[in-house]
Amino acid sequence: MPRSSPFSVRSNGITYGYASYDAMVEGLHELDAKYQGRAMPEAAREHWNALNTLIEEQRVRNDRLQQLDRAGNGEARAATESGASFHTPPRTGSPDPRQQMRDTGLRAIERMGSYLSSAAGDRLTDLVERDRSGRDAVYLAAVSSPAYERAFARRLMNPDTAAFEMGAEEHDAVRAALHAEQERALTIASGNFPLPATIDPSILLTSNGELNPIREISNVTSIATSEWHGISSAGMNASFAPEGTEVGDNTPTLVHPVIKAEKAHSYCEFSIEAGMDWLSLRSELEALIADARDQLECEKFLFGDGTDEPEGIISGLAASSFVTGSGTATFAIGDLYRVQEQLPPRFSPRAHWLTSLPIANQTLQFTGPGSTQVEAWSDDRRRLLNKPWHEASMMDRTVTTGSEIALYGDFRAGFKIVDRIGLSVELVPHVLGPNRRPLGVRGLYAFWRVGAGVIADAAIRALRVK
Numbered sequence: 001m002p003r004s005s006p007f008s009v010r011s012n013g014i015t016y017g018y019a020s021y022d023a024m025v026e027g028l029h030e031l032d033a034k035y036q037g038r039a040m041p042e043a044a045r046e047h048w049n050a051l052n053t054l055i056e057e058q059r060v061r062n063d064r065l066q067q068l069d070r071a072g073n074g075e076a077r078a079a080t081e082s083g084a085s086f087h088t089p090p091r092t093g094s095p096d097p098r099q100q101m102r103d104t105g106l107r108a109i110e111r112m113g114s115y116l117s118s119a120a121g122d123r124l125t126d127l128v129e130r131d132r133s134g135r136d137a138v139y140l141a142a143v144s145s146p147a148y149e150r151a152f153a154r155r156l157m158n159p160d161t162a163a164f165e166m167g168a169e170e171h172d173a174v175r176a177a178l179h180a181e182q183e184r185a186l187t188i189a190s191g192n193f194p195l196p197a198t199i200d201p202s203i204l205l206t207s208n209g210e211l212n213p214i215r216e217i218s219n220v221t222s223i224a225t226s227e228w229h230g231i232s233s234a235g236m237n238a239s240f241a242p243e244g245t246e247v248g249d250n251t252p253t254l255v256h257p258v259i260k261a262e263k264a265h266s267y268c269e270f271s272i273e274a275g276m277d278w279l280s281l282r283s284e285l286e287a288l289i290a291d292a293r294d295q296l297e298c299e300k301f302l303f304g305d306g307t308d309e310p311e312g313i314i315s316g317l318a319a320s321s322f323v324t325g326s327g328t329a330t331f332a333i334g335d336l337y338r339v340q341e342q343l344p345p346r347f348s349p350r351a352h353w354l355t356s357l358p359i360a361n362q363t364l365q366f367t368g369p370g371s372t373q374v375e376a377w378s379d380d381r382r383r384l385l386n387k388p389w390h391e392a393s394m395m396d397r398t399v400t401t402g403s404e405i406a407l408y409g410d411f412r413a414g415f416k417i418v419d420r421i422g423l424s425v426e427l428v429p430h431v432l433g434p435n436r437r438p439l440g441v442r443g444l445y446a447f448w449r450v451g452a453g454v455i456a457d458a459a460i461r462a463l464r465v466k
Helices: 021-034 042-081 097-114 118-130 135-143 146-157 168-183 213-217 278-303 333-342 357-366
Strands: 007-011 014-018 192-194 219-223 227-229 258-260 262-271 322-324 352-355 387-391 404-409 415-428 441-454 460-464
Touching (some): 007 021, 021 042, 118 219, 322 333, 333 404, 357 387
Antiparallel strands (some): 227 258, 262 441
């Protein structure tokens, strides 16, 4: 190694030199590409860990220098604007620990930029900036740490020996993640681990919009507590009047909805052999957990009763929001027009349709060949009566008396979904068979929190068959 290399790491008796920060990052990519789809041998793993430690140390140093530069520029500018040319002494006093926590969380979101969508990044940034306690920011920083993901992988691959295989950095990362979870006031039993950010659907916002469209079109927010407290109304009216005329009382009727983030859970199993290949298992776990979450939410966001589960749209709407079809146990194109016309005009610009696929197919027959009706669907079948349409597979699929076959409205104004960031898992090291002997299979018990509820009945209409 040339002595001029400013960065070096030593692994398995070999010293590796790197000319720059970017060269170190490139070195990580090369290691990952070399062993993609396979577990790294011990020497490569030692190299990987040492390189990650050096990169993180350099990043912290750079962040600190930039912070000092910004502070120095601000003080110099303030001194110049005041007309003083002498040195302005630095501020005294301790920094705000909560602001430091928020800064840590914002840096973590930047670090996750390679696998976060822009929507997920914006929502996490909003969560961190709104969180006065700073605890969710610390949690995001802990579970997004590369060292924590490595420790989590070791735990899945070798649960009995993982504690002996972890390095000091990984042990520290696990302690930080568990402490951050405990600080968020969740009950953490022995053996529970937060899911790494790279596979946590509550952080990545991985949701199948075709399977679970309600999450896509509704008002979704993340919270740092177990409950969301809001203020909602049908809107405030305004009017014109002659000069000197007393204004009318246009105060809207305010309601104060409270939505609790309820516990949801799931369970899956994987072979010991599959657990030895973390890269493949990680992508499988991400897909399985996200799919299970979508399946459950799609049903509960429609029909949940609000007791130990989210309140669904159909379950939560007031009786005044239901429109009854014109004929007994029948469905006609006029029913759709009537639903659309009964939605208050202020909610029409952002309105969407929700139906199951069989009901959508039935509406196509209303305006088929030879029909005198105006075409109800766009050519690409994405818009119904000139409004966006989404398939809700859990909605009623047949036309029978009492079935609710269509929803229409401004769901962002009328329906609230509340996520508590973070999904935790507990590993079952050995799953036993009927004879109480090991199957060579491990189990993974996952749990998270989510709530939902109708916050403005006027914004949504539901079609019920007569």
